[in-house]
Amino acid sequence: MNPKIILNSDRAPEPVGAYPHAVRVGNMLFLSGVGPRERGQKVIPGVTLDEDGSIIDYDIVLQTESVFRNIRYILEDAGSSWENILDVTVFLTNMKKDFPIVNRIYAEHFAGINACRTTLEIGALPTPIAVELKVLAWID
Numbered sequence: 001m002n003p004k005i006i007l008n009s010d011r012a013p014e015p016v017g018a019y020p021h022a023v024r025v026g027n028m029l030f031l032s033g034v035g036p037r038e039r040g041q042k043v044i045p046g047v048t049l050d051e052d053g054s055i056i057d058y059d060i061v062l063q064t065e066s067v068f069r070n071i072r073y074i075l076e077d078a079g080s081s082w083e084n085i086l087d088v089t090v091f092l093t094n095m096k097k098d099f100p101i102v103n104r105i106y107a108e109h110f111a112g113i114n115a116c117r118t119t120l121e122i123g124a125l126p127t128p129i130a131v132e133l134k135v136l137a138w139i140d
Contacts, residue, residue, distance in 0.1 A: 004023055004024070006020045006023060007020060008020050009021050009022075009073045009077040010039075011073035012070045013035070013039045013070060014039065021034075021074045021077075028136070028137075029084075029138065031136070031137070033125075033134050034067055034133050034134070035063075035070070035129045035132045036070070037070075038066065044063075044127065045065075046061070046062030047129065047130075058129075063129060064101070064105045064106075067133050068133075071135055079140075080138065082109075083113060084137045085110075085136070085137045086115055087115055087116045087117070089117075089118045089120065089135075091125065091134070093124060093131075095121035102131060
């Protein structure tokens, strides 16, 4: 018997690789990295690209709000909720520019949640985005 249950959301964006939206083991829910893309869309909220697909400009507020919405979709579709988030890893491509903004939005959305958090700056993400979150939650 496999204790691992693979879960995918019909509302969150399609994964860009060979991985599910989430894996459930017991009452623990492990989400894959979640970005701001929208399901069925090629355009990424808040991102302006040139003809080569390189980022010209981006709106970190729109991207962060979209990431949070996608996480909610995955959690809810897996039988969990935002309030059940235990741990968050935030990946930013520009810590100096974006951390204060993401931190403010995070504080608004996570008020009273008291999840652990780690924030890292990385050189790039797999798609032309500036923020991605990895989440661990539980299912009641």
